[in-house]
Amino acid sequence: MQNEIAYSRPVTLTNILKFAVPTIAMSVFMSFYTMVDGLFVSNLIGTSALSALNLVYPVIALVTAISTMLATGGSAAIMRKMGEGKPDEAKQDFTFLILVNVLTGLVMCGLGYLFMGKIFGSMSLSPEVSAYCWEYLSRYLLFTVPILLMNNFTLYMIAAGKASLSLLCSVAGGVTNIVLDYLFIAVFRWGIGGAAVATGLGYSITAIVGLLVFSNRNSLLHFVRPVCRPQTLGRAVTNGCSEMATALVNGIITLNYEDASGNPQTISKDFSVSAEEMNMDDFNYDPSMDDVQPEQTGMPVWAWVLIGVCGAVVVIVVIVVVVRKRKKAKALAALEAEDSDEDL
Helix, strand or coil, rough: HHHHHHHHHCCHHHHHHHHHHHHHHHHHHHHHHHHHHHHCCCCCCCCCHHHHHHHHHHHHHHHHHHHHHHHHHHHHHHHHHHHHCCCHHHHHHHHHHHHHHHHHHHHHHHHHHHHHHHHHCCCCCHHHHHHHHHHHHHHHHHHHHHHHHHHHHHHHHHHCCCCHHHHHHHHHHHHHHHHHHHHHHHHHCHHHHHHHHHHHHHHHHHHHHHHHCCCCCCCCCCCCCCCCCCHHHHHHHHHHHHHHHHHHHHHHHHHHHHCCCCCCCCCCCCCCCCCCCCCCHCCCCCHHHHHHCCCCCCCCHHHHHHHHHHHHHHHHHHHHHHHHHHHHHHHHHHHHHHHHHCCC
């Protein structure tokens, strides 16, 4: 009952912001996923691995684009039926669209493994970069289904009135990705494949939480026996085409700017160097220069900063969620008390 109030509230700026702000913050935070992988890969593995990461990004963008299309278009169709007062049809379509996402993820995973060799073979890559591309993408494709579920559950949680939970899952997934990136690359020495596994596990958090949330029949949206309605899938695809095109553009631009050989581009310019003898008597000697600085070990400073910022965001989100739940509990208790007084 509490969740159904969300669709009976008047359309005001405050109510719109309650849905929009967590979605905006979640989108901004999720945009850091690929950037975090690039930071760890370039600093802990090397520039060749970073080139491979950019070369496989168009494939990643394709997975993201299809999942975004199904998620945005499907959630719009589900929320429309909820607003029209058709909750049973909305639940049936919701379950049907989730099954479509699972099937799509399995097909994309199989096609990725089938054509991965041909794609990299047509690029004339160096053996080192080709090996990096194969290692990263072969691990990443294992998480195709969780990635599609993550994108869908992120929006369906908002449709079910759980925008704060959706934001919390996205932040938790990002923090998990950062921590596992360092552990798998720097500690366990899993290489660029470890970065792919860390990213997949970060995405899987929202997928697992979504499965638990929507398996609960007390939720506004939950799994029921699906009904195949082709028109629902058609609306989801039509509504989500623009978002899919936006996601694909980034992959196309990245591919065009990356060297086909997978090597960083350099600019050469001739220069001359001359050496002259120096009189040491005129040199101001500093005894402190003899002190040997100890080699820095452990996690780099920028990684600590990333983890600290993400940890602070998680703490803030948890506090906000707890406070909001307490306020809602007090409001419901007050309403129940008024109802009991009226009955008396």
